[in-house]
Amino acid sequence: MxxxxxxxxxxxxxxxxxxxxxxxxxxxxxxxxxxxxxxxxxxxxxxxxxxxxxxxxxxxxxxxxxxxxxxxxxxxxxxxxIGIVFQRPTLLPWASIEDNVVFPVRHKTGRVTTQDRETARALLEKVSLKGFENRLPDELSGGMQQRVGIARALFMDPxxxxxxxxxxxxxxxxxxxxxxxxxxxxxxxxxxxxxxxxxxxxxxxxxxxxxxxxxxxxxxxxxxxxxxxxxxxxxxxxxxxxxxxxxxxxxxxxxxxx
Amino acid sequence: MSDTSAVSSSSAPPEPVPPRPSVLTRALAAPGLLPAVSFIAIVAIWEISCLLFNIPSYILPAPSRIAGGFDAIPITRWLDHVWGTLRVALIGYFASIAIAIPIAISLARSELLSRAFYPMLVVVQSTPVVAIAPIIIVGLGSGDLPRVVITCLITFFPLVVSTTTGLMATPPELIELSRSLRAPVWREITQIRLPFAIPYIFSALKISVTLSVIGAVVAEFVAADKGLGYLIQFSTSMFKIQQAWAGLVVLVLMSLVLFQAVVAVQRIWFPWSLPKEK
Structure with missing residues (x-):
């Protein structure tokens, strides 16, 4: 054994x-x-x-x-x-919430598939941010931004x-x-x-x-x-x-x- | 009486009503109005002072006489001069951007390069462009090339310094994220560092675009057969002071338009990089 x-x-x-x-x-x-x-x-x-x-x-x-x-x-x-969530959300201020969540795959491979976008939307729903996909980070509160940070860390399903x-x-x-x-x-x-x-x-x-x-x-x-x-x-x-x-x-x- | 006071005290306290702003205050709140008013006032004071104190026009021509200076030259000649200066300024400006950004990236990437070349950049910046311009013209002839080089020299330092600072100001967490994803370095630069440097790059672009006009004019002072700098120098040597002032006014307008163009580019394509409006 x-x-x-x-x-x-x-x-x-x-x-x-x-x-x-x-x-x-x-x-x-x-x-x-x-x-x-x-x-x-x-x-x-x-x-x-x-x-x-x-x-x-x-x-x-x-x-x-x-x-x-x-x-x-x-x-x-x-x-x-391994997924990492930092003390500060550190989102990309120019990218929409959804783009921030798919950022790991865009950054690693340079490509984002429709499947990736669906995964991101499902994750955003899970962290109670449905409907915020197209907002910019600035428009969200600190707590909401950190939820995006968590969704980003979970994106690769670590x-x-x-x-x-x-x-x-x-x-x-x-x-x-x-x-x-x-x-x-x-x-x-x-x-x-x-x-x-x-x-x-x-x-x-x-x-x-x-x-x-x-x-x-x-x-x-x-x-x-x-x-x-x-x-x-x-x-x-x-x-x-x-x-x-x-x-x-x-x-x-x-x-x-x- | 006591009833009404009980009711009002139980409801939410009444909003304090701010005093209604006066007509004048509201009119002046219109954007751009206040600077326009003060500008007109200063021009008016200038005009009246010239009349009142009988200032000779070779010391300070009145605005109305400067306006007369425009008529002395046909419009096509004006456009020729404007284009002469604008072309050199723009070519020099864009060449400077094309050189400065890769240099900034390598300085930000490598501490060794930064230590090796930063002092040299400061030396270049400390060299008065007006002093080096005749030397460059002798070396490179009297075509466009030396003028573009002079314009580059004057614009490129703020671009390099500001872009490097911006590239280094990226949140360290995002660099860690990039490393943890084992992403290629060039993507760390294009997807994280450069976008984060955009506010810094634009503040340098705004400074440099006005410097590029200065660079082009300095080059024309040394050797040129057209351009606004040439026009001013030529006019003063002929004692046509109003005409020189008219050239100066056009130069200022050109700088302002170029500056506002950079502001507009940032506002249209990079609105997120603007400081938050409170």
Whole structure:
């Protein structure tokens, strides 16, 4: 019997950046893995190397030490089966919403088929943006723009979705709404998700597991499984375990900060 | 009494009514009206001052006398002069764009190239075009070529600098997206970097189009047998001051029209690149 390999596995990963003023050790030694279709939130203080984890997984960055494997293969360059959602939506201001969603295929191959356009329209409907296909990004609110960013990341139907504090620029209410919407999409079409955040509540509410990073140089200091029932919704926020998890993580982060 | 106050306090507070703007304020709100009024006022003051203080026309001719300067030359000669300057300015301008944008792309792509050639660009820019024009004319003869080269020299620096800045100002996330898709580099340039540089490119295009007229005129000052710059120089040497002023007015109009043409191109084809109107 073979054990199925984890979707994402970090083994002794260290990352050192060279800057003008010297070197910065972003990651000391990170060991962790994420299983197939697991939703994992990475939590930590700002500047702790959370985004570095994401860039290493995407193949945009090579680790200084250790190995990063995706589907059992060491990652040496970006893969086609990974979608990225950034902190800012960063849409193309001159392109319509639909053109922004099909942008990955236009950029990669130079061609957009009618099939691609149908896929894009279906995705826009899924992120509740039906009827906005021909608008320009400027005409949409921040939350709506980030939905377009999510649709763009989902366009190639990736197995892995990397999200770098995707909702941190949104107001609290929109943020919560977007979280549940993301869960609906994820439950509908399961994907392995690495979700970077600095919000404890958001991490607990969304994830199957929360990894806590230390401040720089980063290591994983906590690996907390979240046993809250799914599907999660507004009710979940009132679940009695929710308070325990949030309390535990908060005291952990506060203790480390002190 | 108490009833009505209760009703009004329970409903939404009344919108404060802004005072009705006066007729004058509303009339002046029409776009372009205010600058037109101030322009006419200045011309009128100019005209009256010339009459009142008896200013000799070789120092400052009155606007009415400048208008007379147009009549001294037949319209076909005018068109000939206008076309002479306009042609050199436009050829130089477009040649400059064709050279500047590829240079900007290579400077933005390679830090090595940028470090190697940027100081040289600054040297070129620091060389006064008026000083180098006679040297270029000696080297390249008296045809169109030296005039186009002079026009290129004066227009190309703002284009290179601004385009390079624009190419570097692309959101890093989109470059990461491009890398994560393993897209070819030329598509990163054409589909992401160049479109993002459009606002920067247009601000340089606006500056350079007026500079191109200056370049053409400077070249005509050195060696030419037609063109508005030539006309002005020729007229002053003959002491036909009104005619020189008339040439100047046409030059200013040409610059304005060219500038507005660039503004119109941006507004029609790149409306998203304009600053947001509040």
């Amino acid at each position: 073979t054990i199925p390999p984890a979707t994402i596995r970090f083994s002794g990963v260290g990352q050192v950046f060279r800057t003008r003023t010297g070197t910065v050790e972003a990651l000391r030694s990170v060991d962790m893995s994420i299983d197939r279709h697991e939703f994992v939130a990475v939590l930590g203080p700002s500047g702790c190397g959370k985004s570095t984890l994401l860039r290493l997984t995407s193949g945009l960055l090579k680790p200084t030490r250790g190995t990063v494997e995706v589907f059992g293969l060491e990652i040496t360059e970006p893969r086609d089966d 197995d892995i979705l990397l999200m770098d504090e995707p909702f941190s620029a949104l107001d609290a209410l929109t943020r919560e709404e977007m979280g549940f919407e993301l869960l609906r999409i994820w439950e509908d079409r399961p994907k392995t998700v690495m979700f970077i955040t600095h919000s404890i509540g958001e991490a607990v509410l969304l994830a199957d597991r929360v990894l806590v990073m230390s401040e720089r140089p980063g290591i994983v200091v906590e690996n907390l499984k979240i046993d809250l029932p799914r599907p999660r919704n507004m009710e979940t926020s009132n679940h009695k375990l929710m308070h325990d998890y949030v309390g535990h993580l908060r005291s952990l982060l506060l203790k480390r900060a002190a």
